[in-house]
Amino acid sequence: MFESTTTSSHFLTADSACSSSDHEQAMEYLFSRINYERIQPQGKPAKVFRLERMQKLLDMIGNPQTEIPVVHIAGTKGKGSTAVMVAEILKRAGYRTGLFTSPHISKYEERIQVDGIMLSAKSLVNLIKQMQKAAEQMEQLPESMPPTFFEMTTAIAWLYFIQKKVDVAVMEVGLGGRLDSTNICKPVLTIITNISYDHTAILGETLPEIAREKGGIIKEGIPVICGIQNEAPLSVIQQICKERSALLIQRGKDFSYTFQAPIVNEASLDRQEEFRQIDVDVSGRCWDKIPVPLAGRHQEENAAIAVAAADSLRQLGWGISKEAVQQGMQSVRLPVRIELMQTEPTIIIDAAHNDASIKQLIETLASEKKQKRHLVFATSRDKDVQSMLELLLPAFDSVILTQYLGNPRALPVEDLVSFASSIDNRHYHIAKTPFDAWQIAQQLVSKPDLLCITGSFFIAAEMRELVIQSIQEKE
Numbered sequence: 001m002f003e004s005t006t007t008s009s010h011f012l013t014a015d016s017a018c019s020s021s022d023h024e025q026a027m028e029y030l031f032s033r034i035n036y037e038r039i040q041p042q043g044k045p046a047k048v049f050r051l052e053r054m055q056k057l058l059d060m061i062g063n064p065q066t067e068i069p070v071v072h073i074a075g076t077k078g079k080g081s082t083a084v085m086v087a088e089i090l091k092r093a094g095y096r097t098g099l100f101t102s103p104h105i106s107k108y109e110e111r112i113q114v115d116g117i118m119l120s121a122k123s124l125v126n127l128i129k130q131m132q133k134a135a136e137q138m139e140q141l142p143e144s145m146p147p148t149f150f151e152m153t154t155a156i157a158w159l160y161f162i163q164k165k166v167d168v169a170v171m172e173v174g175l176g177g178r179l180d181s182t183n184i185c186k187p188v189l190t191i192i193t194n195i196s197y198d199h200t201a202i203l204g205e206t207l208p209e210i211a212r213e214k215g216g217i218i219k220e221g222i223p224v225i226c227g228i229q230n231e232a233p234l235s236v237i238q239q240i241c242k243e244r245s246a247l248l249i250q251r252g253k254d255f256s257y258t259f260q261a262p263i264v265n266e267a268s269l270d271r272q273e274e275f276r277q278i279d280v281d282v283s284g285r286c287w288d289k290i291p292v293p294l295a296g297r298h299q300e301e302n303a304a305i306a307v308a309a310a311d312s313l314r315q316l317g318w319g320i321s322k323e324a325v326q327q328g329m330q331s332v333r334l335p336v337r338i339e340l341m342q343t344e345p346t347i348i349i350d351a352a353h354n355d356a357s358i359k360q361l362i363e364t365l366a367s368e369k370k371q372k373r374h375l376v377f378a379t380s381r382d383k384d385v386q387s388m389l390e391l392l393l394p395a396f397d398s399v400i401l402t403q404y405l406g407n408p409r410a411l412p413v414e415d416l417v418s419f420a421s422s423i424d425n426r427h428y429h430i431a432k433t434p435f436d437a438w439q440i441a442q443q444l445v446s447k448p449d450l451l452c453i454t455g456s457f458f459i460a461a462e463m464r465e466l467v468i469q470s471i472q473e474k475e
Contacts (some may be wrong), residue, residue, distance in 0.1 A: 018122035026128040027108065033149040050145070054181040057147045057155050060134035064158040068098070070185045071170045071309065074177040074214040075193030075227070077357050078302045081294060081337055082193050083172040085306035089328035090168055090313075091115050093320045098161035098169035100154070100182070105335045105461045112157045114164045123163075127156045150174050154181040176203050178216020189312055190218055190246070191225045193305055195233035196356040201382065211236035223247040223312050225255075227305045249308055255282040257304035259297075260289070280304050282311040287322060291330040295338035296364040303329060336460040338364055341467045346370060346450045349464050351457040353383055358391045361454060365395070371448035372397045376437050378416070378459035380409040385419045388455065393424045396452070398444055400429040402437040404458040434462040438470070 058065060071086055073079045080101050087099040097115055104110040109118040119127075131152050139146050147155075154174075161169050171182045177192075195211045203213045211233035218224055218240050226248055228234045234250075241248040249255060260277040278300050279288040287310075292303045307325060314320045338361060341347040346368065352361045365373075375396040379385055393399065401417055403410045413430055420428055429444070431437035445451045453463045 018120070018125055022125050023121045026125040029132060030108075030128055030149065030152060033147065033152055051179060051181075051184060053145055053147060054151050054154070054184055056138055056141070056144065057134060057151055058158070058184060060138055061130070061155060061159060064162040065185050068158070068161055068166060068169045068186070070187045071168065071189045071191065071313075072173070072182065072185060072187040072217050073171065073191040073193065074173040074180075074217050075191070076196040076198050076210070076214075077354070077360075078193040078227070078298065078305070079172050079191075081299060081302045081332075081334055082191060082306050082309075083170050084334050085303060085329060085332050086191075086309050087113075087170040088116070088332050089306060089310050089320065089325050090170070092328035092331070093318070093324035095167040095318075096165065098157070098164070098166040100157040100169065101172045102150070102153070102174050103457050105457070106465065111153060112160055114161070114166055119160050123160065124156070127159055128152075130159065131156055148181075151181045173214070173217065176213040176216070178213050180217070183217050187217075187219055187222050188316060189225065189309055190222055191227075191305060191309055192217075192237060193227045193302065194356075195228050195230065196354065197384070198354040198356075207233040208236045212240075215240040218244055218246050220244045221246060223249060223316075225249050225305055225308050225312060227251045227301060249282070249312060251301075251304065251308070255280060255304065255308040255311070257281070257300060257307075259300055278303055280307040280311075282308050285311060287311065287325060290326060293330065293332050294334060295340070296360055298360040299337075336457065336464060339464075341464070342471060344447045345445045347467060348450065348452045349460050349467065350452065350454045351460040352454045353379060353388075353456050355384060355387050355391065358388050358454070361452070362391060362395050365450070365452060368450055370450040371446065372450070374398045374400070374441060374445050374449060374451045376400045376402060376441055376451065376453040376459070376463065377455045378402045378404050378413070378434075378437075379411050379455035380407075380458070381411045382409065383411075383456075385411060385416065386423070389420055389423050392454075393420065393426075398429065399426070400431055400437050400440050400444075402431040402434055402459070404456060404462050405433060406462060407458045410458065434459065434466060438463060438466045442470075 073083050083101055087097050090097040099113045102111055109124055112119045135147050138144055173180045173182050192214055195207055203210045215237050224241055224246050226237055257278045257280045276292050278290050278292055280290055287307050290303060290307055292300050310320045310325050336349050336351040338348060338350045341349055350361050352358045373396045375392060401413055401420060403413045417428060417430060429440050431440055441451055
């Protein structure tokens, strides 16, 4: 099952009356900050990421984070999908809900939403001006480092949520958890989706080390929803919860789900999400007929975690009905998560960027009966390129290797060819840019075929714009 997209970006925006020059200048200032989405941090996390710096910045703007209850979400994969699911459920339950996620796909404003609507360009410009003053004051303090791009972005989200008088904010961790700028907050519930290998140079090279970083968001006495199945990282989370007197609600022990097989042909892609459901049991409380509109069996796991979160909030006194959960889940839409852009040919875009998410992508595509399968792949310098290609190459008949343009972390296509050739010495199509890759793909792919674009959020975002433009031109 895939969620079909034509020309929609899946994001709603508020009134955005703002001069383009003001917006351009504001964004230029923001992106001039140190940005670890664009450069690889050097050194140990404690030296690179400093919560003291984030706290000083929040002090400068009046500590808005202390006024908003938070659902705080970490995990190697699935945290973005789970965050959107939880936010939709809360919105349908009648709560004014802020949502903070990263990275963005098409435009920066996607990162900060209230009830599914992005902040406007005008609001963003005003908030950046406000943050600029705070940053300048902070930089005058003795031995003070300037706030980073992500720290500024997190602070902007807090200010916007206060302006919009949200009842609750769903905050997705940017990287790790313990030292992430979102970790200065007052959660009512903490979620850790899963633990696998990613960002090992920063978070650690073993699963327990990574778990210790992500488990750093666990707060004293605050319940934790945990989807981890691997015993080694799970034991770390269990120990942290014990140390901090945090109730652990664990998948497989305290909650589980049952998949309800769709009653339509599995090969059909049209509106299949209406028939794909799970039943979730949380400590004997049944949440049945929960829709799962996002593609992939792994999204059932994310949905079960979101439902367990709703159940926990309800036990804490939040007014969340089964109807709100069902309606919220039914309305979930999320770009570049095994996103179906069109059929004939089938075009799938997915932001998979580590072994675990690549495996899930291949598993989801396995049931698609297509004449030929074509891959467009690009990734980042700091990823395990060899492992991802070893998984992907056997699953595709032709491969287009390229590199994204909008971020200096891109692995040069020449290096990518070297990796691929060491695994399988077949012919590779080489494209210097996403535009060139799309031109090659259009020549290779026929109506009965499947084209998959993956390897990074950044290649997914850049190629998605090209695909949407092409679809619009044909309409």
